[in-house]
Amino acid sequence: MTRDIPEISLQRLPIYLNYLKSLPEGDKYISSGAIAAALGMGEVLVRKDLAYTSSSGRPKVGYVRTELIAAIEDYLGCNKKKNAILVGVGGLGSALLSYGGFAKYGIDIVEAFDSDPEKIGTSIGGKMISVDSEVASAVQKYGAVLAILAVPASAAQQVCDGLVGSGIKGILNFAPVQLKSPESVVVRNIDVAASLAILASLL
């Protein structure tokens, strides 16, 4: 999928989506001004972001809330089921396996992997934990394109290489290390400690 939306606008779409879904069922219309005010953003920015989806506001009344939700969901691919795997069932990996928030984006974590013999064969949140040497066959079996990487920093590059080799196209990396990967693979990082440190340095 190649689209001309800037990634920064793309990153705001889930924010609009969560907000629109949080409104009472009875709210039929919503204006860009009301969205902007509720989220503390500029109205022009909101209108521009939403214009990337197929949604269009109507003069005076604004957007039909359910249509706008559907348009954003469609744009984000929420209705297209995508399989993901998770590697590294430590504290964070376990928490993510139990987390129900992926489903609303059409993402299913189908299987998890770890190297710890005590974890292998058990399951968390209904997800089986298998030995990490089986990653490649699972990626094939499920047609998984996404991987969550929650292993220690020291193991992350090696696991990343294995994921790339198995055909994974997108990696969400929680290890505090910059991964090397081919350009065809999209890697995004979440470093919780660094995020908190950056936040602290803004105070």
Place this chain on the structure above:
Amino acid sequence: MTRDIPEISLQRLPIYLNYLKSLPEGDKYISSGAIAAALGMGEVLVRKDLAYTSSSGRPKVGYVRTELIAAIEDYLGCNKKKNAILVGVGGLGSALLSYGGFAKYGIDIVEAFDSDPEKIGTSIGGKMISVDSEVASAVQKYGAVLAILAVPASAAQQVCDGLVGSGIKGILNFAPVQLKSPESVVVRNIDVAASLAILASLL
């Protein structure tokens, strides 16, 4: 602390720091070109980012690695101890309490809070879990300025209001909801499911 560094540059400082620390002890010098190549960034960008810290490369040899590490750590305030509290000891909150990665940034999660009577009085990762009505007194007692918010979306705004009222200045919010807070409080969001959905839509 008000500085003229763009937040996007600030966000890259921990990446440089992690990389520099991962190099062998014996590596005395490192050039901006070598850093750029290792991290897949442009050399001009690297040099510009690092110039915000007090570090300066030397002609031909580059930066003294230990000096550059110290300069970045100083800029990020790693040597200034900061107390943080965590609210919401579910799966994610528990994982963050056990996570040792905050210490290198000088951040100590001093206490955690939850509303579940079964959790109160227990501890995770050596951090005591207290009833959430005690947040304000703990913030005072520890002089905490940072809070990690890991409660369900439905409770997030109310907890946020309490944190703001208690004197917290920076909130790292994991609930998939846009929080309303005074301008004097810095809020940053991490929405793991949305991040994975955005990643998927880039493929």
